[in-house]
Amino acid sequence: MIKKMLSENFKNKKSILRAKTAPGFTLVEVLVVLFIVSFGLVGILSLIVQNIQSQNYNKNGLVAYQLAQEGNELIRRVRDSNWKAGVKFDTGLEDDNYIMDYQDSLPIHYGGNLSETKLKKDQAGFYVHDSNLTTDSGFTRLIRISSSTSNMLRINSVVTWTDKDKYYSYNLESLLYDWYPNQ
Numbered sequence: 001m002i003k004k005m006l007s008e009n010f011k012n013k014k015s016i017l018r019a020k021t022a023p024g025f026t027l028v029e030v031l032v033v034l035f036i037v038s039f040g041l042v043g044i045l046s047l048i049v050q051n052i053q054s055q056n057y058n059k060n061g062l063v064a065y066q067l068a069q070e071g072n073e074l075i076r077r078v079r080d081s082n083w084k085a086g087v088k089f090d091t092g093l094e095d096d097n098y099i100m101d102y103q104d105s106l107p108i109h110y111g112g113n114l115s116e117t118k119l120k121k122d123q124a125g126f127y128v129h130d131s132n133l134t135t136d137s138g139f140t141r142l143i144r145i146s147s148s149t150s151n152m153l154r155i156n157s158v159v160t161w162t163d164k165d166k167y168y169s170y171n172l173e174s175l176l177y178d179w180y181p182n183q
Helices: 001-020 028-086
Strands: 096-099 118-121 134-149 151-163 164-177
Touching: 028 134, 028 151, 028 164
Parallel strands: none
Antiparallel strands: 096 134, 118 134, 134 151, 151 164
């Protein structure tokens, strides 16, 4: 019986000794793992921030493209209205800088004041040149018309915007021809 007790006591001491010498993580190992994980998280977070910035630039670039396309289409509408009225295709479209939005029937001469080119958002969400509105869209649009020949107009619609103190510009050029030169 004493032998049995001694052997059990010896087993208990052996298990206690084994528990004290069992492998584990040291403080240095834990700090190294935390450093590696945090370094990986910083990389992932910077990638997320860069992705958000790219999405914002792409969104603004798409809006700028559509606003430039609208500017060119508005001048095209004036040309088509001139044909329909039976007058020369470029009536009211002399070589100059203009502002125009969907509410205007003719382009308005740009007077050199940059605030004239600022587009505001109206209640319906449309972009207009209305100084009475307070909702600034952050975009400006200037339409340049130049005639290269007697039966062609060169239209440049330039849309600009700023994002985080960076200046961006989108220029869309169209050529409008007089398909009915005998009018």
